[in-house]
Amino acid sequence: MDERNQSAGITFVLLGFSEYPYLQVLFLLVFLAIYTVSVVGNLGMIVIIRINPKLHTPMYFFLSHLSFVDFCCSSVLTHILLEILVVDLRTISYVGCMMQFFFGCTLVITEMFTLAVMACDRFVAVCNPLLCTVAVSPKLCTLLVAGTYIWGGICSLTITYSLLELPFCGSKLIHDFGCEYSAIISASCSDPYFRQMTCFIISTLNEACSFLIILTSYVFIIVTIIKMSSADGLQKAFSACASRLTAVTIFHGTILFLYSVPTSKSSRLFIKVATVSYILVIPMLKPLIYSLRNNDVKETES
Secondary structure, eight states: OHHHHHHTTOEEEEOTTTTOGGGHHHHHHHHHHHHHHHHHHHHHHHHHHHHOGGGOSHHHHHHHHHHHHHHHHHHHHHHHHHHHTTSSOEEEEHHHHHHHHHHHHHHHHHHHHHHHHHHHHHHHHHHOGGGHHHHSOHHHHHHHHHHHHHHHHHHHHHHHHHHHTOOOOSOOEESSSSOOHHHHHHHOOSOOHHHHHHHHHHHHHHHHHHHHHHHHHHHHHHHHHHHHOOHHHHHHHHHHHHHHHHHHHHHHHHHHHHHHSOOOGGGHHHHHHHHHIIIIIHHHHHHIIIIITOHHHHHHHO
């Protein structure tokens, strides 16, 4: 308890990309441009889904929440990343650091299972189209979305609580642009084994469960398409499945790397790159991959 009370007054220094001072302006312009495109794409997708009655279906209901989660997750860290590139020294309080980690982790896990729910919805729509409107009711959609947020919060709270027990002494440097898990562990002066195992078990189980649900759903979808579709329809369906599975694989691979990679000096740059990919690049690409190729969405935009 004493260690926790002492930790509450700690201020961390976020180093970000300070080892590359000659690239600060370039990073600022690139990251700001990507974030702007991401915000416009995700918020625009939510608005389009709201105003077009044709898009008031379970698939687009889930997609609107996915866009909302992407927007929030991107915004949690990006403003700090941009600020670090402008000011000489960026600090964050212990409480602020833990709050940022909690919300970021909650959104990551929520997104994992939102993607899994979307895959299940596509499975029902393709493999059992006659039962789709009955099986995937508005009430069930709401419960599934609420469940992803609640489960994300529970898992995040567990991991965050394990970090609250860490003592910090000496240098309070975080070799990242935000309070990412491995960066917080690196700033601690105690043995992080138990905390790392807690995070590894939770993140691995969540990754495995959500990815298996997605993979199984798309396997059944592909098998159904092969049996039912024409050659032209088959090609389009496989193209759509391949692009979505690519996005899912990139997302899950990035998150598993971030929360499972061993903490070491040699891995810091890779962690920073992976974090930027998750909070900026992936949210920017998702609207394009999941919806902007859809004819109904294009009609609404026009």
